[in-house]
Amino acid sequence: MDPRRQRQRAGGPLGPTTRINRASMNRSIPDILFERLQAAAATAFGPDVALDRAWLRSTNDPKFGDYQFNGALPLAKQLGAKPRELADKLKDALALDDLCAPPEVAGPGFLNLRLSTDFLNRYLQEVPPADPASEYDRLGVAPATQPDKVVVDMSSPNLAKEMHVGHLRSTVIGESVARILEFAGHDVERVNHVGDWGTQFGMLLAHLRATQPQALGDLDHLAISDLEGFYREAKQHFDSDAAFADEARRTVVQLQGGDPETLRIWRAFCAESLRHCHAVYAALDITRLVDRGESFYNAQLADVVDELSQKGLVEKSEGADCVFVEGFKTREGEPLPFLVRKSDGGFLYATTDLAAARFRIRDCGATRVIYVVGLPQKQHFEMLFAVLRKAGWAHEGVQLEHLGFGSMLDASGAPFKTRAGGTVKLKNLLDEAVDRARIVVEAGNDDPESVRGQLSAADRAHIAETVGIAAVKYFDLSHNLSTDYRFDWDHMLALDGNTAPYMLYAYARIRSIARKAGVDFASLPADAPITLEHESEIALAKAVARFPEIVASLVRDLRPSLLTEYLFELSRSFSRFYDRKLGVRVIDAEPESLRISRLRLCDLTARVIHTGLQLLGIPTIEKM
RNA sequence: GCGCCAGUAGCUCAGGGGAUAGAGCAUCGGAUUUCUAAUCCGACGGUCGCAGGUUCGAAUCCUGCCUGGCGCGCCA
Structure with a gap:
């Protein structure tokens, strides 16, 4: 038996006007009030008058009560009457005795509502206890009746390097958003769209081969304690040694060509890099992040472009395959293309994003995709979403959102860097936070x-x-x-x-x-x-x-x-x-x-x- | 050049059509024989970047301008 129902029964007899039914217990107070307001409006003004939920809000000063209904002012124009008179009529039709003190009309036509202690007593008394089997203490809040399948695209560091402070916001905001939607009853998948592919991996793998040949024999135990340092070394190696640079480029070709040995090393490298990431995630108490990096979509990229072509959306421009979307212009005022294939035949970030979105919607059944990515990429996502709509991959029932955020600056307002001007490792930042907290x-x-x-x-x-x-x-x-x-x-x-x-x-x-x-x-x-x-x-x-x-x-x-x-x-x-x-x-x-x-x-x-x-x-x- | 984001108290920031614009910090004053003093109360402090417009009502919406940051075809 529903424990909530049981307790309500135990709560004793409540008169018909003071009774809070079971459904209302799960609702917010403004929801309850608004229902009464609607009923009163139907009585006072007739059934055709619709109230806007935004007209009911909490007050910003307790002397006006707890909630205020401002609808009399906009309705005055609509109904050709004086706001205060409308407010008075509404007040007279309002049955709120079980919830509020008698409402008051104030100012130009505000209807002020003050919750009664009687109501608050009952409202709080009926908050059900936490269900020990459930992850969240619902506190009487009902889950969504029509859950969405939500993908939250968050964190998404580049596996070539260490996570740095630039990944903090996406990770932290993404996790919070995921939890909020989970709490609301939606089916949430957190996806870590890591950068695990691209030319820099040729350099890294070649450097690994050159400097740690012994590690290649035991890839399961590959350990790179300082990924950032490793990247710097590899880059320096690349810049200073032409033969190595050639080797790095050959490694990219091997990797892209699917050479099994190169892939094996690549996998081990990514696994090691992900171990670094997950140490940070563990510190941040982030546990349900699914690592599904860019490489996951490699085999789908050509098909994405083909499908776009079949739909007649692709145009050649300067040798590259592009989709043009209305409303976007280049610096010179020309139409801005959304590049999906480079003139050399290679694919781009944008192509991967299209493939990922298509996969999430078509194959995972996502009805909502939320990208927790910095604000500078706003235009990219506007174009991405436009292309997804045009291609029909994001149909009407799918909600696409770019949840953009601003940058983290240092105390003086400058971009957040180390004293030497380098990026700050997220791990170091968190270690420092704990050290400082200890003090x-x-x-x-x-x-x-x-x-x-x-x-x-x-x-x-x-x-x-x-x-x-x-x-x-x-x-x-x-x-x-x-x-x-x-x-x-x-x-x-x-x-x-x-x-x-x-x-x-x-x-x-x-x-x-x-x-x-x-x-x-x-x-x-x-x-x-x-x-x-x-x-x-x-x-x-x-x-x-x-x-x-x-x-x-x-x-x-x-x-x-x-x-x-x-x-x-x-x-x-x-x-x-x-x-x-x-x-x-x-x-x-x-x-x-x-x-x-x-x-x-x-x-x-x-x-x-x-x-x-x-x-x-x-x-x-x-x-x- | 086009676009996006921001500009609110000395500082850091909330508030994104509704009544006299809020908080923390800082400064100043007060309470307290502590149910954890990591508390509470009060004072000081604002032309909400500027100028127009819409509205019964604008910090909030629209237009223009100023300042700062960012983005604008084969990087991710």
């Missing part, structure tokens, strides 16, 4: 009586690792996707402000309340009533209750910064709630029913923070 975490109060004073060395190491990585991820995700941002260690590791250390501490502190109170949050009676009294706990309850609507906006807009902002607000609400001066007592609250209610509110807050951070790809820690 932050070990600083300050070390009283042996305190929680922190009793942490073991292993605990401390684990905390430093979690906080360091979380700081980097959270800082990235808390920025608007489209802007460049300045990488700032002090900022991201600060214990104040909208940072990972703050969020993780907030979570750990709430979890410690249970220990201190001698209870296990998970075994608090799920049907114990929640009774909100104090202003600070009502504010906290409202913040917790916004979680479903935040999830909905995340799924719609794929903007993780909306989530970090919400989590920060929620944590601040919690701090006020728990403040000794302006908040309430929890552990020693009386009577017992109030204590249980407040502990449950703590638990719900912790669960929302936990799940929210999980959607950002950040694990929590119990003590800090």
Whole structure:
């Protein structure tokens, strides 16, 4: 039996107007309110008047209530009436007694809605417990009824080199987006479209043959500790030794020609490079990434161009095969071609992208493909999508999105480089994050009586690792996707402000309340009533209750910064709630029913923070 | 030249048709015999790059301009 149904029954008799039906429990508060507004509008203005969902929004000032409906203003024009009169009529037709205080018409015609504590009590009380068998604590949010098959194209480093800071954003944003869509109930595949093919591999394999002949006999154990250094050596070898350069070019031909021995070395090299990548992914807590590099599509490239030709989309231009799409121009104002085959017969990045998209849609059944790739490639994806549509590979039921993002800059606003001007290895950056986090975490109060004073060395190491990585991820995700941002260690590791250390501490502190109170949050009676009294706990309850609507906006807009902002607000609400001066007592609250209610509110807050951070790809820690 | 992204408080950034534009940091002031002081409250601080336009209403949408970054055929 559905546990949610069971508890609702246990919740006791609710009158017909105060009853929240089971379906509504899974819905966001604005969804519930909007339904009422629609019903009221039908009564007040007739069935033909359609309301726009965007007219209902949360207020930006508590004095206007919690939600405001602004529809009277646009409707005034449509219906030829005065906005305030319409708002009054709507208010009179509105049946909201079970949800809100009596609505108020304010300003030019805003309808202000303030949630009642009664409703909040019930809304939160009916949040189902986490299902231990499920990856995500759903917190009452229903999964999508029509799941998409989503491919998230993310990370995608070049296997010829080490992952560098330029791969951080795609990896971190891609993971978060994947989790958000997973949480929403979609079938998500994270694809690592690695660069595992191309001329530079000729150079690398030739260099490997020249410098480590012994390794060729035992390719299963090929180990290159410093890939970046290896690449530099190979490049130098190539530039300084003409005979070697010829050898490198011959190796490219062998590789492309399918020479088994060369392929064997190539495979071993890619495997070793991927091991480096996955060490970084492990540090970043990214586990379900499918490595499907460019070479996977090699055998499909000729067919892609053939099919485009058959469809009459290919034109020869200066010896190359091109598809022309309307609306794109070159520097000189000529039509800009989308090159799919070079004049020498070779294929390009664009060809591989076409093949990959076709494969994902046609062979994997993807209904949505999201490319988490930097903003500079925006035009490339616009053209790619246009060609995919023209070719019919992306039919109407398929959603294609380029989720572009800005660059990471250093603290002075310059491109992020080492002192010597080279690229910064992602691994080094993450190591530094953990080192710096260790210093932050070990600083300050070390009283042996305190929680922190009793942490073991292993605990401390684990905390430093979690906080360091979380700081980097959270800082990235808390920025608007489209802007460049300045990488700032002090900022991201600060214990104040909208940072990972703050969020993780907030979570750990709430979890410690249970220990201190001698209870296990998970075994608090799920049907114990929640009774909100104090202003600070009502504010906290409202913040917790916004979680479903935040999830909905995340799924719609794929903007993780909306989530970090919400989590920060929620944590601040919690701090006020728990403040000794302006908040309430929890552990020693009386009577017992109030204590249980407040502990449950703590638990719900912790669960929302936990799940929210999980959607950002950040694990929590119990003590800090 | 064309296109894209950005320009919001001293600094770093949110907010992308709705009421008096927000937060953190910094600065200044206050609380507290601690349910983790990694807390809370308050003050200071803005011509939302500039100029027009649309709208009952614009930081938000449109047009033009200024500044910065990036992209613009056989690299990925």
